[in-house]
Amino acid sequence: MTVTPPASLANRVIRIDDPADPxxxxxxxxRERDLRRRHGSFIVEGAVVLPVLLDxxxxxxxxxxxxxxxxxxxxxxxERLERLPADVxxxxxxxxxxxxxxxxxxxxxxxxxxxxxxxxxxxxDFHAMAGNALVVAGQAIANHDNMGGILRNAxxxxxxxxxxxxxxxxxxxxxxxxVSVGGVLRVPFExxxxxxxxxxxxxxxxxxxxxxxxxxxxxxxxxxxxxRTALLLGTEGPGLTEGMLSRVTSARISxxxxxxxxxxxxxxxxxxxxxxxxxxxxx
Amino acid sequence: MTVTPPASLANRVIRIDDPADPxxxxxxxxRERDLRRRHGSFIVEGAVVLPVLLDxxxxxxxxxxxxxxxxxxxxxxxERLERLPADVxxxxxxxxxxxxxxxxxxxxxxxxxxxxxxxxxxxxDFHAMAGNALVVAGQAIANHDNMGGILRNAxxxxxxxxxxxxxxxxxxxxxxxxVSVGGVLRVPFExxxxxxxxxxxxxxxxxxxxxxxxxxxxxxxxxxxxxRTALLLGTEGPGLTEGMLSRVTSARISxxxxxxxxxxxxxxxxxxxxxxxxxxxxx
Numbered sequence: 397m398t399v400t401p402p403a404s405l406a407n408r409v410i411r412i413d414d415p416a417d418p419x420x421x422x423x424x425x426x427r428e429r430d431l432r433r434r435h436g437s438f439i440v441e442g443a444v445v446l447p448v449l450l451d452x453x454x455x456x457x458x459x460x461x462x463x464x465x466x467x468x469x470x471x472x473x474x475e476r477l478e479r480l481p482a483d484v485x486x487x488x489x490x491x492x493x494x495x496x497x498x499x500x501x502x503x504x505x506x507x508x509x510x511x512x513x514x515x516x517x518x519x520x521d522f523h524a525m526a527g528n529a530l531v532v533a534g535q536a537i538a539n540h541d542n543m544g545g546i547l548r549n550a551x552x553x554x555x556x557x558x559x560x561x562x563x564x565x566x567x568x569x570x571x572x573x574x575v576s577v578g579g580v581l582r583v584p585f586e587x588x589x590x591x592x593x594x595x596x597x598x599x600x601x602x603x604x605x606x607x608x609x610x611x612x613x614x615x616x617x618x619x620x621x622x623x624r625t626a627l628l629l630g631t632e633g634p635g636l637t638e639g640m641l642s643r644v645t646s647a648r649i650s651x652x653x654x655x656x657x658x659x660x661x662x663x664x665x666x667x668x669x670x671x672x673x674x675x676x677x678x679x
Numbered sequence: 680m681t682v683t684p685p686a687s688l689a690n691r692v693i694r695i696d697d698p699a700d701p702x703x704x705x706x707x708x709x710r711e712r713d714l715r716r717r718h719g720s721f722i723v724e725g726a727v728v729l730p731v732l733l734d735x736x737x738x739x740x741x742x743x744x745x746x747x748x749x750x751x752x753x754x755x756x757x758e759r760l761e762r763l764p765a766d767v768x769x770x771x772x773x774x775x776x777x778x779x780x781x782x783x784x785x786x787x788x789x790x791x792x793x794x795x796x797x798x799x800x801x802x803x804d805f806h807a808m809a810g811n812a813l814v815v816a817g818q819a820i821a822n823h824d825n826m827g828g829i830l831r832n833a834x835x836x837x838x839x840x841x842x843x844x845x846x847x848x849x850x851x852x853x854x855x856x857x858v859s860v861g862g863v864l865r866v867p868f869e870x871x872x873x874x875x876x877x878x879x880x881x882x883x884x885x886x887x888x889x890x891x892x893x894x895x896x897x898x899x900x901x902x903x904x905x906x907r908t909a910l911l912l913g914t915e916g917p918g919l920t921e922g923m924l925s926r927v928t929s930a931r932i933s934x935x936x937x938x939x940x941x942x943x944x945x946x947x948x949x950x951x952x953x954x955x956x957x958x959x960x961x962x
Contacts, residue, residue, distance in 0.1 A: 444939065541824070549945060554935030577939050617956070649952065650961040652837030656727065656860050662832060662948040665941065669932065669949050673900070678933040 399467040402474040405486065409470070412489040415496035420487055422509045423464050425499045426570060437461060437511050438568040440581070442504040443469070448578030449510055450476040457516040458581055460484050466494055466505030473506065512568070520557045520586050522601040528675050529556045529624045532664060533598065533605070535591035535640070536563035536631035543567055544575025545661025546629065551579035553668040554677060558585040559594045563631075591628075595643055598626045605644040608667050609636050610657045612648030616670050619647040625675060627667050632660055682750040685757040688769065692753070695772040698779035703770055705792045706747050708782045709853065720744060720794050721851040723864070725787040726752070731861030732793055733759040740799040741864055743767050749777055749788030756789065795851070803840045803869050805884040811958050812839045812907045815947060816881065816888070818874035818923070819846035819914035826850055827858025828944025829912065834862035836951040837960060841868040842877045846914075874911075878926055881909045888927040891950050892919050893940045895931030899953050902930040908958060910950050915943055 401409045412420055426439050440449045440460075449460055450473075460480060464487045465473065477486055494502050520531070532550050537543050543565050550558050560567060567573075567587060573580045589597075598605050603626040606619060614620070628644055630636030635657070636646075649658065649666055658666070672678045684692045695703055709722050723732045723743075732743055733756075743763060747770045748756060760769055777785050803814070815833050820826050826848050833841050843850060850856075850870060856863045872880075881888050886909040889902060897903070911927055913919030918940070919929075932941065932949055941949070955961045 545942065545945065548939075548942060552934045552938045552941055554938070582938075615962075650956060651835045651952075652955075652961060655835045655837070655865075656831075658835055658948065659828065659831060662828065662945050665945040666949050666952050669934075672935075673933060678935060679898075 399470065401488065402471055404478050405470065405474055408482065408486055410485055410487045412464075412487045412493055415493050419485065420462075420464055420489075420497055422462060423497050423507055426507075427499050437509045438573065439570045440508045440510050440573060441502075441506065441570070442574065443472075443506055445573060445578040445581070446473070446506045446508055447476055448581045449508055450480065456513055457584070458510050459513050460508045460510050462509045463487060464489065464494065464497070464507045466491060469505050516584075520559065520584055525556050525624065527623055528677065529603070530668070530671060530675060530677060531555055531557040531559065531598070531603065531626045532668060533559040533594050533626055533628045534564050535561050535594070535628065535636065537629065537660065538563070538565055539632055540565055540569050540571040541575050542632060542659070542661045543569070544572040544580070546664045547572070547576040547579035547583055547585070549579075549661065549665040549668050551576070551582045552665075553672045555583055555668060555672075558583050559598075560585065560587045561591050561594055562588050563591075591640055592643075595628065595640070606667075606671070607636050607641050607644035607646045608649070608663055609641055609646055610648055610651075611641070612646040614645065614647045616647045616649050616667060617674075619645060621671065621674060625671055627664065627671060629660055629664055682753065684771065685754055687761050688753065688757055691765065691769055693768055693770045695747075695770045695776055698776050702768065703745075703747055703772075703780055705745060706780050706790055709790075710782050720792045721856065722853045723791045723793050723856060724785075724789065724853070725857065726755075726789055728856060728861040728864070729756070729789045729791055730759055731864045732791055733763065739796055740867070741793050742796050743791045743793050745792045746770060747772065747777065747780070747790045749774060752788050799867075803842065803867055808839050808907065810906055811960065812886070813951070813954060813958060813960060814838055814840040814842065814881070814886065814909045815951060816842040816877050816909055816911045817847050818844050818877070818912065818919065820912065820943065821846070821848055822915055823848055823852050823854040824858050825915060825942070825944045826852070827855040827863070829947045830855070830859040830862035830866055830868070832862075832944065832948040832951050833866045834859070835948075836955045838866055838951060838955075841866050842881075843868065843870045844874050844877055845871050846874075874923055875926075878911065878923070889950075889954070890919050890924050890927035890929045891932070891946055892924055892929055893931055893934075894924070895929040897928065897930045899930045899932050899950060900957075902928060904954065904957060908954055910947065910954060912943055912947055918943075
């Protein structure tokens with residue numbers, strides 16, 4: 397081996413020199429996997445997001461199944477990798493092998509295959525949430541960048557959970573995870589059902605649902621909020637329908653007159669920031 | 680012609696049936712042109728952004744040089760296209776021809792080649808700006824999505840101008856224009872110089888420069904602002920250097936403790952919203 401593994405990992409590191417090695421088949425052609433999970437597994441990549449997975453592993457929502465790492469990145473991750481259960485294989489390979497496996501130059505060089513544990517696929521635990529809980533809900537969020545952006549913002553502003561209807565894309569798509577900078581792995585989420593069923597469940601659990609729209613009745617700065625609050629976002633382009641807006645408390649973000657609306661991920665950032673601030677959840 | 684052009688355009692529409700027609704050479708393989716302009720021209724595409732260009736044409740900052748449009752989209756754009764000077768050719772083609780020219784399925788089907796007029800390449804006219812002017816400045820904004828997002832937000836919140844240093848990518852890259860939803864064509868901008876020279880020019884023109892950083896000294900909600908205000912954003916990842924932060928008024932966006940920072944485009948949205956609101960520029 398060109399690079400000697402740290403002593404703590406010497407006994408469990410598996411050296412890979414052939415991109416066709418079946419032990420790393422799960423990492424093959426991951427670019428094509430942007431669009432779906434393979435047998436329920438998903439890809440986590442990068443020096444920022446991988447630690448979130450490894451930490452989440454301990455929390456129980458997600459499990460690493462297998463790790464593939466550039467030989468010269470091993471030392472930097474040794475402390476976290478040591479804590480992985482012994483049955484999680486840690487594969488080490490030189491750059492040419494990693495690039496050949498992935499199907500493109502894999503600059504980050506740190507990858508894991510992961511799956512959801514039962515804890516992650518359980519419904520959100522509304523009973524455990526505080527009286528000033530804040531969650532975000534998305535209806536038909538179709539774009540992976542926006543999904544990732546919303547979950548990044550949810551993590552940054554400390555949201556207690558996220559809900560996406562069945563028309564929304566999978567929050568565990570590779571690109572959504574990457575754009576979320578690990579937010580997908582930090583913020584408990586649900587994915588399924590209809591927009592209407594989300595709104596009904598939130599209301600039944602004591603949430604005031606704030607539907608964000610350029611046509612919203614209230615200004616976001618002054619919309620009445622009290623107790624648990626959910627921010628509801630609509631699909632890219634058309635946004636929330638009039639029918640949905642009529643069922644919730646609608647609010648708008650002030651902007652210059654006559655301009656197009658904000659990107660939905662940016663709007664989620666402004667609204668989560670404003671709500672978290674107004675609710676005294678951030679200093 | 681399969682679709683008859685509106686009478687008002689019948690005399691000037693040029694029917695294209697061959698993707699290799701030299702009259703539309705400027706539209707060839709536009710995907711590869713994500714990364715640079717060709718002979719100073721840039722590509723504007725889509726039913727949302729093209730009208731911004733056509734309107735900007737009248738304002739004088741940008742000129743359409745040539746239009747290429749799907750035959751069945753012509754009628755919807757007729758009113759705007761009629762106002763184009765007679766020397767701007769309007770090419771009409773069926774879908775197969777447009778896709779073959781562009782090099783990929785061109786769903787939007789409305790394209791223009793455009794160039795900057797002298798007015799657009801002139802420095803920002805600080806003298807003409809109001810006493811409560813708001814501008815945004817970016818240092819080493821390298822990602823086209825972020826460049827487009829910052830300029831979209833600048834347009835939405837009515838910024839008077841934008842400055843980007845020479846290390847930042849070209850705001851007129853195809854993808855930046857698309858992500859900006861035309862904001863690039865609405866907000867006057869400058870591109871060049873160093874971060875330091877931007878800050879010095881802003882200060883010389885009476886701007887308080889607010890440097891945004893997770894390590895900022897003031898909370899964005901209470902940072903002292905008076906008169907002209909500039910929001911300064913740093914490069915993706917590392918953000919503004921300590922040296923730069925020491926030269927400006929530094930401010931942070933409150934967030935949950937221990938989380939990673941916001942994406943720079945999202946941060947620009949939150950900060951422009953907050954500053955525009957605090958300055959009384961948006962209702």
